[in-house]
Amino acid sequence: MPPVLEVREAVKRFGGVAAVNRVSLSLEPGRVYGLIGPNGSGKTTLFNCITGVDRVDEGEVWFKGRRIDRLKPHRIFHLGMGRTFQVIRVFPELTALENLLVVTTSGYEEARRRARDLLGLVKLERLADEFAGNLSYGQQKLVELARVLMTDPDLILLDEPAAGVNRTLLNELLDAVRRLRDQGKTVLLVEHDMKVVMGLCETVFVLDHGEKLAEGAPGVIQADERVIEAYFGR
Amino acid sequence: MGVLITPTMIGQVVISGLLAGSLYALVALGLGLIFGVMRVLNVAHGPLMMLGAYTTFWLFHWWGFNPYLSLLITMPLLFLVGVVLQHFLVRRVVDAPELSSLLLTFGVSIALVNLAQLAFTSDLRSVEFLTGSFIAGPYALSKPRLAACAFAVAITIGAFVFLRSTRLGKAVRAVSQSREVAQVCGIDVQRIHLLAFGIGSALAAAGGTLVAVMVAIQPEMGQVYTFKSFLVIVLGGAGNYPGALLGGLLLGLVEQLASLFLTTQVNEAVAYVLLVLVLLIRPTGLLKGRV
Amino acid sequence: MKRGLPIALALAAIGLTLYPVQATGYGIRVMLQLFMWIALAQSWNLISGLTGYVSFGHVAFFGTGAYASSLLIVKAGWPWPLACLGGGVVAAGVALVIGWPCLRLKGPYFAIAMLGLNEVLRVIASYYEGLTGGGNGLSLPTLYASVQIYYAMGLVAAAVTLVAYVILTSRFGLRLMTIREDEVAAESMGIDTLRYKLYAFLLSAIGPGIVGGLSARDQGYIEPISVFPLIMTITMIVMVLFGGKGTIWGPVLGATVLFAFQEAVWARFIYLHQLLFGAIIVAVVLLMPRGILGVLQQKYNLPRTI
Numbered sequence: 155m156p157p158v159l160e161v162r163e164a165v166k167r168f169g170g171v172a173a174v175n176r177v178s179l180s181l182e183p184g185r186v187y188g189l190i191g192p193n194g195s196g197k198t199t200l201f202n203c204i205t206g207v208d209r210v211d212e213g214e215v216w217f218k219g220r221r222i223d224r225l226k227p228h229r230i231f232h233l234g235m236g237r238t239f240q241v242i243r244v245f246p247e248l249t250a251l252e253n254l255l256v257v258t259t260s261g262y263e264e265a266r267r268r269a270r271d272l273l274g275l276v277k278l279e280r281l282a283d284e285f286a287g288n289l290s291y292g293q294q295k296l297v298e299l300a301r302v303l304m305t306d307p308d309l310i311l312l313d314e315p316a317a318g319v320n321r322t323l324l325n326e327l328l329d330a331v332r333r334l335r336d337q338g339k340t341v342l343l344v345e346h347d348m349k350v351v352m353g354l355c356e357t358v359f360v361l362d363h364g365e366k367l368a369e370g371a372p373g374v375i376q377a378d379e380r381v382i383e384a385y386f387g388r
Numbered sequence: 389m390g391v392l393i394t395p396t397m398i399g400q401v402v403i404s405g406l407l408a409g410s411l412y413a414l415v416a417l418g419l420g421l422i423f424g425v426m427r428v429l430n431v432a433h434g435p436l437m438m439l440g441a442y443t444t445f446w447l448f449h450w451w452g453f454n455p456y457l458s459l460l461i462t463m464p465l466l467f468l469v470g471v472v473l474q475h476f477l478v479r480r481v482v483d484a485p486e487l488s489s490l491l492l493t494f495g496v497s498i499a500l501v502n503l504a505q506l507a508f509t510s511d512l513r514s515v516e517f518l519t520g521s522f523i524a525g526p527y528a529l530s531k532p533r534l535a536a537c538a539f540a541v542a543i544t545i546g547a548f549v550f551l552r553s554t555r556l557g558k559a560v561r562a563v564s565q566s567r568e569v570a571q572v573c574g575i576d577v578q579r580i581h582l583l584a585f586g587i588g589s590a591l592a593a594a595g596g597t598l599v600a601v602m603v604a605i606q607p608e609m610g611q612v613y614t615f616k617s618f619l620v621i622v623l624g625g626a627g628n629y630p631g632a633l634l635g636g637l638l639l640g641l642v643e644q645l646a647s648l649f650l651t652t653q654v655n656e657a658v659a660y661v662l663l664v665l666v667l668l669i670r671p672t673g674l675l676k677g678r679v
Numbered sequence: 680m681k682r683g684l685p686i687a688l689a690l691a692a693i694g695l696t697l698y699p700v701q702a703t704g705y706g707i708r709v710m711l712q713l714f715m716w717i718a719l720a721q722s723w724n725l726i727s728g729l730t731g732y733v734s735f736g737h738v739a740f741f742g743t744g745a746y747a748s749s750l751l752i753v754k755a756g757w758p759w760p761l762a763c764l765g766g767g768v769v770a771a772g773v774a775l776v777i778g779w780p781c782l783r784l785k786g787p788y789f790a791i792a793m794l795g796l797n798e799v800l801r802v803i804a805s806y807y808e809g810l811t812g813g814g815n816g817l818s819l820p821t822l823y824a825s826v827q828i829y830y831a832m833g834l835v836a837a838a839v840t841l842v843a844y845v846i847l848t849s850r851f852g853l854r855l856m857t858i859r860e861d862e863v864a865a866e867s868m869g870i871d872t873l874r875y876k877l878y879a880f881l882l883s884a885i886g887p888g889i890v891g892g893l894s895a896r897d898q899g900y901i902e903p904i905s906v907f908p909l910i911m912t913i914t915m916i917v918m919v920l921f922g923g924k925g926t927i928w929g930p931v932l933g934a935t936v937l938f939a940f941q942e943a944v945w946a947r948f949i950y951l952h953q954l955l956f957g958a959i960i961v962a963v964v965l966l967m968p969r970g971i972l973g974v975l976q977q978k979y980n981l982p983r984t985i
Binding site for chain 3: 429431477480481484485486487488490491492494495496497498499500501502503505506612614615618619622651657659660661663664667668
Binding site for chain 3: 247
């Protein structure tokens with residue numbers, strides 16, 4: 155089966171510094187991948203390059219057999235890729251429901267139904283008409299997740315989904331991710347919480363200083379000396 | 389067009405362009421400092437320059453004060469004005485969406501211009517101090533323009549020495565690059581903001597003083613400089629201080645060159661067209677800046 | 680409250696329609712101008728209030744409409760209602776040409792670009808003397824049509840307000856607002872921000888274009904300085920900020936209050952007046968950035984369609 159996402163030798167520089175330096179990865183459909191690395195290793199930048207928010211200086215990004223690294227974010231989104239952000243970016247002056255509605259181009263009634271269904275899935279139906287800015291941190295995170303799912307994307311990028319979230323909510327999030335995988339979707343998540351990564355991901359990529367350090371099953375990565383060194387000291 | 393362009397004309401244009409450009413660079417550096425340090429577009433920059441020009445005028449008018457000497461008064465005076473503006477007004481919108489600081493300085497600029505109208509009336513004033521030109525070979529160099537250029541260069545060099553070599557100057561550059569990191573390094577960001585706005589205003593005032601000898605002084609005189617300073621910042625790259633110099637000189641050159649082919653009226657549109665072109669083709673500026 | 684609003688509106692509409700029957704010429708002129716300001720403020724609101732992209736040169740569309748429609752009347756012999764609509768279309772065209780490159784820019788850069796637009800258009804109007812009469816201005820054939828223009832202005836003001844209402848209650852409006860809230864997120868969520876900004880910008884130019892034409896027709900004479908005055912942009916902005924940007928009735932409220940203020944102060948003390956407007960802008964930005972209706976909206980949890 156062809157990979158759903160391919161990053162080939164991506165390079166992204168800011169000023170003189172390469173935030174992402176010749177990173178390559180390949181994602182098979184229907185699996186959950188993890189992207190880990192110490193702070194500042196380039197994870198969010200890589201996400202931004204994949205989703206089109208930043209443009210790679212060198213290298214290519216291919217999605218479902220199409221080259222996407224020159225496309226604008228909204229086009230990439232409509233090709234079937236969704237993402238959440240490290241710092242929550244719901245639209246605060248829109249209600250939870252409206253946050254989901256703006257995303258799709260399908261008919262109003264159909265969109266409303268789907269939005270309500272998704273909010274139900276994350277157990278937020280009763281807050282549908284509340285302004286997103288008034289919701290709690292955890293609730294906003296769920297709204298962001300529901301929003302990402304509105305257009306039924308094939309690839310979902312989650313940037314630190316577990317950050318700042320309590321145990322119960324976290325379990326719901328993890329269940330949601332597993333359900334997505336079972337539906338044949340691909341998930342790539344950036345995480346610092348090792349338990350989440352180990353429990354959820356089938357393959358883990360490790361970034362350090364913008365370069366891919368290692369790649370493999372969680373157990374293997376955990377024992378890799380280079381990875382330990384990257385995290386705990388040089 | 390039927391006009392023969394001789395090398396002498398080109399030479400004259402280049403010289404005039406550089407002379408005018410040095411003034412643009414000076415004023416734009418002030419704007420660039422404020423934008424680089426605080427990400428605030430100071431729409432009131434032109435009016436601050438205007439106040440400098442008026443101060444020079446009144447000093448000259450009442451006490452025969454040498455306009456170039458009055459730099460010693462206008463710069464500190466407008467520095468204080470800038471500090472006051474920053475402390476009481478601008479400070480509150482530095483963290484707000486950029487729209488707010490834009491509107492705020494817009495309001496301030498309207499207020500300043502009309503205060504000037506009320507206080508000084510819209511009668512045209514002038515400072516008759518230095519007139520005529522040096523003739524050097526085939527070139528005519530306007531004396532006030534030469535003097536303005538000389539002082540502009542001196543002040544600009546002073547500003548760069550400050551930025552490069554003094555601790556405060558380095559702190560300013562640090563805050564321009566990253567406020568958070570500067571804070572973590574123990575820099576009093578609030579004080580740097582005050583300083584930056586003060587220096588920016590002082591540089592604008594210097595521009596006003598130097599220009600007072602050359603043009604008619606009236607309350608609206610600064611508006612066109614606000615826009616051109618923006619243009620220079622865009623040309624040179626936001627936050628790129630040496631870029632502001634190059635941008636200023638470039639603007640001066642382009643304007644003078646254009647005047648060979650266009651009537652004076654249309655010349656005013658040159659700056660604008662240049663701006664749109666640069667914004668479209670290379671919004672980060674001709675040198676690398678941060679958008 | 681909900682029942683009351685349509686009734687109040689209906690009464691106001693009837694009152695305003697019957698007003699010219701027993702009003703003085705001066706009274707009609709005043710109301711005509713008030714309608715004009717409402718149309719201008721509401722139009723500015725469509726781009727700047729909803730998307731957060733501050734347009735500093737919006738009066739450029741007013742002047743463009745004034746010249747376009749006047750030229751259509753003088754050179755092509757069009758009847759004035761049609762010519763004014765033509766003015767609106769031309770203004771929208773200019774908005775397309777300017778907006779397509781400039782709306783790609785981030786907020787502050789867009790503002791800078793708009794600042795210069797006004798000056799450029801004024802220069803162009805002065806330059807093409809053969810066409811526009813240059814600095815000498817352009818005279819229109821004499822016509823006493825204040826009452827008709829009163830109704831025309833009123834219609835435009837009502838139309839723009841209606842457009843604002845329709846937008847604000849639609850998904851299109853929601854998408855515009857996401858641009859204001861978080862443009863990067865909006866773009867990442869599949870919203871083609873450039874296209875939406877462009878739509879809003881075009882819509883916001885039509886009103887000023889038509890109204891510029893009507894105003895020119897009413898005055899009977901235009902010149903570059905009179906139709907591209909900076910004070911007009913300033914006034915539009917103050918009105919919307921004061922009343923409440925991003926709301927429907929905010930621009931109407933702001934236009935009414937500040938127009939009354941203007942009638943009282945401007946005629947006699949023009950610089951004081953402008954000075955006060957500058958001060959009001961500063962005060963509103965610092966103390967009441969959402970404007971009067973915005974503050975009320977937040978405090979009493981009023982619906983978005985306020």
